[in-house]
Amino acid sequence: EIVLTQSPGTLSLSPGERATLSCRASQSVSSSYLAWYQQKPGQAPRLLIYGASSRATGIPDRFSGSGSGTDFTLTISRLEPEDFAVYYCQQYGSSPPGLTFGGGTKVEIK
């Protein structure tokens, strides 16, 4: 079973700053099946990035994803007030089939 470890657990930043979130896998993950989600309180998660680096429909270009193998990164170039939320990475494995989520990174206002 692949384990995804996200760091840091909490990121305290100010609006306008750059946020860099890490997702590390316990073994190599196909980039095609690495995704990032944003979740705000009381809401379902929202897909931000799929295939490690492709933005989902309607996602602003300040959000970008990168990485391969076991190390993946979500970058928010300039934080907007609406970006303060919890972010999860997720991978899909075909053998055995299943989804795994990271533990999440909370981006909070400093």
Add this chain to the structure above:
Amino acid sequence: QVQLQESGPGLVKPSQTMSLTCTVSGGSISSGGYYWSWIRQHPGKGLEWIGYIYYSGSTYYNPSLKSRVTISVDTSKNQFSLKLSSVTAADTAVYYCARFDGFVDYWGQGTLVTVSS
């Protein structure tokens, strides 16, 4: 625009079987190409995949829950369902239904299920 909506009891007694249904609109489950999934989130915690089903009925479950989970599909109603048996307080969570194909692109709003006597 695909929409998913969970329905079912919000309160279940310990040791009972909880049942939830997800109704899909704006797209047909039987058109294929996607898996239909259940994901839960314990209060204040992260996301846990429960399992998913294909329109043909093929299922895949999280090994940690496999012995208690059944996911089924009713293509005539464009619905899929979750049954979780022998529930305990540890199963109290928000349950989401979702459309999945390597990543989840559509989520239901989520429904809180509380296990309590």
